[in-house]
Amino acid sequence: MPLYVLMVVDGNGESEIVCLWLTQFEDKETITKLVEEFKKYNSDWISTKCIMSDKDMTERTVLGKQFPQSKLLICLFHTLRTMKREISCEKLGISQGERSMCLEILLKMVYARDEEEYSKLFDELKNGPQRLVEYFENNWHSIRHEWVDGLKNATCNFMNRTNNRVESINQKLKSVISRYSGVTQFFQDLMKCLNTLRIKRDHRALEIVMKRRVSLHDSDTSFGRYMSFLTPYSFEFVKDQLENASKVQIIQQIDEKSCVLRSQGRSITTTIDSCPCGFVSAMKLPCKHIFAVRTSQSLSEYEESLCAERWTQKHFTSHHRAYVPTDMSDCDVESHIDDTIQISTLEPARAVLSEQQKYRKSFNIGQRLCQQLSTFGMHDFNEGIEVLQSIAHLWEKGKKVVVGEAADTGEDLSSDSDDSISDHIKIPPPILTDKDTVDLLQKAPDSRQPLSTIQDNTFAIKMPPAIKKRGRPKGAGLTVIGLPKKKGKASSKPKAFVLKSEWEKTKVMLNWFVDEEVTERAVRGGDLIEEHEVECCPEKIPRKCLDDNVCIAQIKKYFTFDGWSLLQNSIDTLLVHGNWTCSICCIDLSTSESIGCDSCLGWFHLKCVGLKNAPKSKHWFCRSCHI
Numbered sequence: 001m002p003l004y005v006l007m008v009v010d011g012n013g014e015s016e017i018v019c020l021w022l023t024q025f026e027d028k029e030t031i032t033k034l035v036e037e038f039k040k041y042n043s044d045w046i047s048t049k050c051i052m053s054d055k056d057m058t059e060r061t062v063l064g065k066q067f068p069q070s071k072l073l074i075c076l077f078h079t080l081r082t083m084k085r086e087i088s089c090e091k092l093g094i095s096q097g098e099r100s101m102c103l104e105i106l107l108k109m110v111y112a113r114d115e116e117e118y119s120k121l122f123d124e125l126k127n128g129p130q131r132l133v134e135y136f137e138n139n140w141h142s143i144r145h146e147w148v149d150g151l152k153n154a155t156c157n158f159m160n161r162t163n164n165r166v167e168s169i170n171q172k173l174k175s176v177i178s179r180y181s182g183v184t185q186f187f188q189d190l191m192k193c194l195n196t197l198r199i200k201r202d203h204r205a206l207e208i209v210m211k212r213r214v215s216l217h218d219s220d221t222s223f224g225r226y227m228s229f230l231t232p233y234s235f236e237f238v239k240d241q242l243e244n245a246s247k248v249q250i251i252q253q254i255d256e257k258s259c260v261l262r263s264q265g266r267s268i269t270t271t272i273d274s275c276p277c278g279f280v281s282a283m284k285l286p287c288k289h290i291f292a293v294r295t296s297q298s299l300s301e302y303e304e305s306l307c308a309e310r311w312t313q314k315h316f317t318s319h320h321r322a323y324v325p326t327d328m329s330d331c332d333v334e335s336h337i338d339d340t341i342q343i344s345t346l347e348p349a350r351a352v353l354s355e356q357q358k359y360r361k362s363f364n365i366g367q368r369l370c371q372q373l374s375t376f377g378m379h380d381f382n383e384g385i386e387v388l389q390s391i392a393h394l395w396e397k398g399k400k401v402v403v404g405e406a407a408d409t410g411e412d413l414s415s416d417s418d419d420s421i422s423d424h425i426k427i428p429p430p431i432l433t434d435k436d437t438v439d440l441l442q443k444a445p446d447s448r449q450p451l452s453t454i455q456d457n458t459f460a461i462k463m464p465p466a467i468k469k470r471g472r473p474k475g476a477g478l479t480v481i482g483l484p485k486k487k488g489k490a491s492s493k494p495k496a497f498v499l500k501s502e503w504e505k506t507k508v509m510l511n512w513f514v515d516e517e518v519t520e521r522a523v524r525g526g527d528l529i530e531e532h533e534v535e536c537c538p539e540k541i542p543r544k545c546l547d548d549n550v551c552i553a554q555i556k557k558y559f560t561f562d563g564w565s566l567l568q569n570s571i572d573t574l575l576v577h578g579n580w581t582c583s584i585c586c587i588d589l590s591t592s593e594s595i596g597c598d599s600c601l602g603w604f605h606l607k608c609v610g611l612k613n614a615p616k617s618k619h620w621f622c623r624s625c626h627i
Contacts, residue, residue: 002026003173005166006038009158011316012208013233014201015165017194018042028058035066049156052163054078071155074147075163077480079110084482086139087132094129100483102128106136107481113150113264153278159237172197178354185352202322208232208313209323222301229304234311237285242301245291259293272299273306284308494625496598498549509555512542513567522558531562538574544601546575583622584608597622 004021019042021034039045048070051063055074064072083106089099105125112118122141126133145151149161176193177186208231217223226238251267252260258271268276270289279287286306294301309315317323353361373384394401477485497505503523510519513535521527535541545552552571556564580589583602595611596603598619606612609622 004034005169005173007166007169009160009165010320011234011310011312012205012231013158014204015169016201017169017197020190026058028062031059031062032066035062039066050158052157052160054163055082072146073152073155073157074143076110076147076149076161078163079147080107080480083140084480086135087482092129092131092135094132098129098132102132103481103483107479107483109148110481111149114266115151116266118144118148118151150278153282155282156284157282159279159282169197182352202320205316205320205322209317225302229313230307230311231313231316234283234285234307237279237283238307241279241286241288242291245288245295245301248288248292250292250296253296256297257293259296261289261292263289272297273303285311494599494621496619497547497601498598502554506555506558509545509550509552510558512545529559529563531560531566534559534563534566534570536566536570538570538577541570541574543574543580543603545571547596547601549601582608595620597625599625 001022001024004019004023005017006019006021007015008018010016019038023030023034045067046069048067050073051067051070052073052075053059053063055078060072063070083103087099087102087106089096092099094102102125105121105128109118109121109125112121125136140147145154152161153159173190173193177189181189213227213232215224215227217227219225219228222242223239226242227235230238249262250259251262254260254269257273258269261268261270263277268289270276270293272290272294274280275287275289277287277289279285280290285308286303290306291301294303304312369388373381376384391401479485497508500508507519507523510522510529514522514529514533518529518533522529544550559567580603581587582589582594582605584604585608587605589603589605591605593606593614594603595606595609595614599621602622604622606614614620
C-alpha cells in the first residue's frame with residue numbers, strides 16, 4: 001500500500017510532517033476524500049501558498065481544486081526525468097542527434113532566469129522536429145511558471161526547487177520499516193521513526209534559545225541585530241545578502257526611495273522596501289538590492305518590517321511545540337480524545353522473521369547437531385541419522401513432532417506404532433525414488449497447482465535466490481535529463497602520451513625546449529621559434545625526447561631554419577653522451593630495475609616509487625601525473 005507524506009517548512013527551515021496517508025487506491029476519488037479529511041482537521045490549510053510535487057496528473061488535479069489559493073510547482077528532478085522518458089527516438093520518431101540537441105535546449109530552459117531568456121530558448125527549440133515541438137507546447141509550455149527555475153521564484157517557495165525534503169524522510173522510513181510487514185508492525189516501526197525525527201527537530205529548536213551563537217559582529221550592527229531577531233536558518237540567507245550588497249552596481253537614482261540597479265546583466269528598479277527579484281518573493285526576506293539602495297540613501301540596513309513574521313524568533317518560540325506547554329487541563333479532554341487515533345496492543349507483538357532469518361537461525365542449530373553426531377560411534381551415529389531422517393519425513397508430511405527422552409531399556413523402538421512417533425522417533429523415512437516423484441505429480445488434483453500445496457505436503461521445491469546484477473547500471477554515465485555527464489578536471493585520470501591528441505603532444509614536446517610563453521605564441525599565434533629562444537644546453541634538455549613514442553619531426557614546422565638546426569644538434573649530442581637517470585634520485589638507471597611513466601615519459605627506479613616489482617597493468621603513471 002502506498003504511503004503519502006505531506007510536509008511543511010517551519011520558521012527554522014525544518015521539515016515537519018503534517019499528514020500521513022496509507023491507502024490502497026490512488027484514484028481521484030480516494031485522494032479527494034483524503035484531502036478533504038486533512039482540511040477538516042487543519043483549519044490553517046487556507047494559509048498554504050505553494051505546493052511542490054511531481055508531475056502526477058491525478059494528484060495535481062485534486063490538489064489544484066482543493067487548494068485554489070496555492071500555486072502548484074513541479075520538482076526540478078522530476079521535470080528532467082519526465083523529459084528524458086517522454087522525449088525518445090521511439091515515441092517521437094526523431095534521430096538520436098535531434099534528441100540530444102533538443103534535450104540540451106530544454107536543460108537550459110529549465111534553468112532560465114526570466115521570461116526573456118525562456119522565450120529566446122523557446123524560439124530556438126521551434127527549429128527542431130515538429131512532433132517534439134507539438135509535444136512541448138501541449139505538455140510544458142502552458143505551465144512554464146511551474147517548472148522553469150527563474151519563474152518558480154515568483155512564488156513563495158522558500159527556495160525549494162525539488163522534493164528532496166520528502167525524499168530524505170522517505171529514505172529514513174525505508175531504513176526502519178521492513179518491506180511487506182504487517183499493519184501492526186508497520187505502525188509500530190512508523191511511530192518509532194517519526195518520534196525519533198520529532199525529538200531531533202525539537203532538540204534543534206531548543207538550541208535557538210538554550211545555545212548562544214557565536215558572532216564576529218557587534219550586537220549593534222546590522223548583522224548582530226538580524227542575528228538576534230531571526231531564526232538561525234533565515235539569518236544565514238540575510239547574512240549572505242548583506243555580504244553581497246556591496247557588489248551591487250547602482251546605475252541611476254530615480255528618487256529618494258528607489259534606484260535602478262544592474263543585476264545579472266539586466267536592469268531592475270528597487271526601492272528601500274521592495275524588489276522584483278526572485279529572492280524577495282520566494283523567501284519574504286530583504287535582498288542585497290534593497291540593502292544597496294538603503295545604504296545609498298544613508299538608511300539603516302536593519303528593518304524588521306522587511307522580514308516575514310514566520311522567520312522571527314519570537315513567532316517561532318511562541319508556536320513551536322517544544323516551547324508550548326503540554327498541560328491539557330484548560331482544553332476539552334473529550335474532544336481531544338475524539339480527535340486522536342490511539343493504537344494499543346494487549347501483549348507485545350512478536351517479531352516476524354523473514355524466510356532468510358528463519359533459515360539462518362535453524363542453520364545454526366543444524367550445525368550444532370552435525371557437530372555432536374560426528375563425535376558418536378558408528379552405531380550411535382547411524383541411529384542419530386535415522387532420527388533426523390524421521391523428523392524430516394514427518395515435517396514434509398505436515399505432521400508435528402514432539403521429542404522425548406527414550407528410556408534405556410534395550411527395547412527395539414522400531415516396532416512401535418505410528419502413534420508412538422510423538423514419544424520415540426526411530427522409524428526411518430521411506431526413500432522417494434524418481435518413479436515415486438512422478439506418481440505424486442500425476443496424482444495431483446490440478447497440474448497448475450503449486451508443488452508446495454500437493455496433497456500431504458510431501459515435498460516442496462525452493463527456487464534459487466535471485467542473482468544480483470553486475471556491472472554499471474544502465475544510464476550510469478548520463479545526467480537526469482539523459483545527456484552525457486561532464487567530467488571535471490579533478491576527477492580526470494592521466495592519459496598515456498601515445499593516446500594524447502596531436503595538439504597535446506605538440507605542446508608537451510615544445511615545452512621541453514622552449515618556455516611556455518614561447519610555446520603559446522608558436523601554437524596559437526603562429527610565430528616561428530628563433531634560434532636564441534631554443535635551449536641548446538644538452539644537460540638541460542630532458543632525456544625523454546629520445547623515447548620511442550616521441551616523434552620530434554612533428555614540431556619542426558614551429559621553428560625557423562636556424563632554430564631547428566640548433567635543436568637537432570643538441571639532440572644529437574644528447575644521444576651520444578647523455579645517460580638515462582632516475583627523475584627522483586638523478587642516479588643512473590642501470591644501477592637497479594626501473595620503470596617508465598606512460599604519461600610524462602619519465603623513468604624511475606622501482607624503489608624510488610615504492611614498488612617491489614613492475615606492475616602488470618597496461619599503462620603505469622607516476623605520482624606527479626596523478627596529481
